[in-house]
Amino acid sequence: MEDWHPEALAAIADRLGIAFDDITPPCARRFSCKDGLSLNVLDWGGSGPAAVLLHGGALTARTWDYVALALRTDARLLCIDLRGHGASDWAEDYSIGSHATDVLVVLDGLRIERSRMVGMSLGGMVACEFALRYPDRTESLAMVDVVSRPLFGATTRMRAFMGGFPGASTVEEVVAMVLAVSPKSDPDRLEYRMRALLKQGHDGRLAWKCDLRYRGASDYAVLLHHLAGFEARVPDMAHPFLLARGGNSRVVSEEAADDFVRRFPDGRWINVENAGHNVQEDNPRDLAHALEVFWARTM
Template structure:
């Protein structure tokens, strides 16, 4: 397991990224918070190892996160998880409540409908999985509407790729390779197999005893019916809407940092619904 450590004191906040991302997705949010924290590369992402069984479901990932927290933290953490990281955080809080003081879930629920996302992702990942230059990936990402400005996209691609021994560029995260393999086999069902969804997600959420905040991105994946279902199942949960896309930590880092910091301080802010 790999992680980024911000600050010199023991962290009170741990950040978990979404599928296909890495710990660096939190860089701007982390710098805005100005407090010690830990940003973990989930298994199969960033500089953490790929799983030989390709099992990246939240409960499996939570076991690895628990081991990392046992080794790298000294007190229960405010867990902030975006997308896949949010469901992983819920699984962690359900199975290791001693490690979690509060849970912030960013733009995900177990019942979310992600049907709008896979088409663009399939177009992005289909074909070969290695490239001559990073510029190829930047051009493809921008043509499909991923990333922001070119410099921002170049930074994201640089941090999410590596150079192989033969000089070719490949993605660091395992998901790109799994999706490409499934598409090559003409199995669209398997192409979305490394999904953030898991049938036990609601069971995990129901088992969480720590306070829960759902951050819903106004231009993200969580719809109002999705948020309403979470409120129905967990009436004590707080729901906050931020003006952002699905990757809130990248498109509204200051607002998210304020929300996380106030939650950590026990004085939650934001437009709770």
């Protein structure tokens, strides 16, 4: 399926109050990892400092489209399809370490020495792991709605929907399915998201663009254990840190946000109002502004 829908993107961005001048599509680039896996990267161009944006589990690099429109004149934005997601290859190894190494492959391939790191949910874990492993390649770290002890139980309904998805004939059919269980969702933004998340399978029906083989209870236990392990590691991080919590998030409480940020030598956190877990889609204007302010402070 074609991922680039500029008219829909521009209309939604305008309605969300996002100021933008350039609606040209990002350049799709591919990078090969040592294990032979191929990664897809959306390079939004620009001459500013590099910033890597990493999506959450079961999402794709396109989840950053609204934010990228707002920030593309201020930074060289690189939105990566994590392995097993979007147009990147599926793999047998989905460890956080392997994801972090993939980011390094992209930066090396583009000859970028240092980058601002931004990640939402799973992408936030990867961004944090990268910053800890490769401090000399990191300018700053921003994590979006993920902390060391999140309430992943709040995502049960969403994960059940993804795992039990029977396929569909049209995107509109999928949108109707989601609206049936989440009637307050914005239909236009929902359709834009689904066009990025779905692909046509061998049987002609639509299926997810992600590998759901490793999303059982044991795999979430591994993720939670890795997240908790950050608590002992981040006190040594010298980079500026920002946690952007969705103001309506059920995954990250304010108490958990405050506890996690206190462990960083140079950390702060904010609430992004009118946003749930998917902050970058729920309120991209305010998230983009928060990143601008954060980056300006770290220059």
